[in-house]
Amino acid sequence: MRCKRARDLISPYIDGELSERERVSFESHMKDCVNCRAEFEETLHLHNLLTGAERFSAPYGFSTRVLANQETKTPRKVLLVPLFARFTGVVAVLIIIGIGIVSGRFLGRGFSFQKSGNIAASFSLDIFNATPPDSVGGVYLAMTEAKNEK
Amino acid sequence: MVNANKADDLSLISRFKAGDISAFEEILIKHQDRIYNVCRYMLGNKDDAEDAAQDTFIKAYRNLRDFRPDSSLYTWLYRIAVNTCLDYKKLPFFASIFRGTREDDEVVNELPSDEPSPERLYESKQTGHALRVGLKQLSEKFRTVLILREIEGLSYEEIAEVLDISIGTVKSRISRAREELKQQITKFTEQK
Numbered sequence: 001m002r003c004k005r006a007r008d009l010i011s012p013y014i015d016g017e018l019s020e021r022e023r024v025s026f027e028s029h030m031k032d033c034v035n036c037r038a039e040f041e042e043t044l045h046l047h048n049l050l051t052g053a054e055r056f057s058a059p060y061g062f063s064t065r066v067l068a069n070q071e072t073k074t075p076r077k078v079l080l081v082p083l084f085a086r087f088t089g090v091v092a093v094l095i096i097i098g099i100g101i102v103s104g105r106f107l108g109r110g111f112s113f114q115k116s117g118n119i120a121a122s123f124s125l126d127i128f129n130a131t132p133p134d135s136v137g138g139v140y141l142a143m144t145e146a147k148n149e150k
Numbered sequence: 151m152v153n154a155n156k157a158d159d160l161s162l163i164s165r166f167k168a169g170d171i172s173a174f175e176e177i178l179i180k181h182q183d184r185i186y187n188v189c190r191y192m193l194g195n196k197d198d199a200e201d202a203a204q205d206t207f208i209k210a211y212r213n214l215r216d217f218r219p220d221s222s223l224y225t226w227l228y229r230i231a232v233n234t235c236l237d238y239k240k241l242p243f244f245a246s247i248f249r250g251t252r253e254d255d256e257v258v259n260e261l262p263s264d265e266p267s268p269e270r271l272y273e274s275k276q277t278g279h280a281l282r283v284g285l286k287q288l289s290e291k292f293r294t295v296l297i298l299r300e301i302e303g304l305s306y307e308e309i310a311e312v313l314d315i316s317i318g319t320v321k322s323r324i325s326r327a328r329e330e331l332k333q334q335i336t337k338f339t340e341q342k
Binding site: 008010011012015017042043046047049050051053054055056057058059062063065066067069070 | 175178179182183185186187190196199200203204207208211277278281296299300301303305306321324325328331332335
């Protein structure tokens with residue numbers, strides 16, 4: 001058996017998953033190959049550490065809580081939406097608000113003088129003038145005033 | 151032993167399907183420790199582990215009527231538990247912020263000794279810490295197969311059933327996971 005094949009069989013050997021033929025061949029290789037045997041022993045040591053790790057018991061009252069919740073509790077549901085997609089809506093809203101703020105400031109600056117002029121004009125008393133200057137009445141008045149002065 | 155357990159589980163399921171709700175309580179008590187244990191190792195802290203284990207049994211309760219006897223009950227429960235734990239790790243971003251960080255619990259390796267010396271206890275804690283750190287560094291698929299194989303003691307066939315993958319894939323993942331874990335532990339111990 002070659003070393004590469006032997007190394008591939010280390011884990012299944014430790015887990016008792018080899019056929020009889022593979023097991024015999026593997027053990028024979030381990031007797032002859034120092035490097036493979038060292039790797040096998042490292043993996044076996046790791047396996048023993050893990051299998052000796054602490055086992056946890058369900059906490060006190062666990063079954064009571066499950067039975068109490070089984071009718072009412074809904075198991076947690078998770079939206080399986082990609083991470084970037086979850087931010088898309090928020091980012092889009094923030095961009096729109098940002099555009100609105102920037103546009104508003106820009107437009108407001110451009111119209112400020114014209115706006116004040118229009119506001120002033122809207123409060124002018126000229127609109128109440130019965131004979132605006134450019135009307136027929138207004139021309140007639142201008143002519144009679146000029147005549148009186150003469 | 152395995153066959154006796156399987157027959158016992160099938161009997162409980164039959165009783166449950168016939169309307170005997172107390173059969174579910176027996177199933178719960180019989181399997182709660184192994185399910186809680188796998189959740190604890192997959193999620194790393196006791197609060198999440200209890201939530202996930204509870205959700206597992208609630209889902210099991212709601213779907214037990216559809217259970218098919220061609221698989222064993224405990225591999226079916228493990229499958230629900232593993233998928234539940236993997237879903238827990240996919241929490242939406244804002245939910246994970248407001249939930250806050252839950253500290254991982256220390257998983258201490260205990261040596262089978264009647265009167266461990268202080269040196270051995272220290273060594274045991276260091277080993278356990280290195281193992282915990284190493285396990286945490288693994289990818290989900292590697293960590294899952296190692297937990298099912300090394301800690302839960304499932305066979306390759308049972309792991310294939312739980313994860314819905316081929317036995318060849320199980321074999322390959324376990325080999326690679328052990329190699330990766332060895333490297334992570336070596337890296338960790340060299341940094342200290």
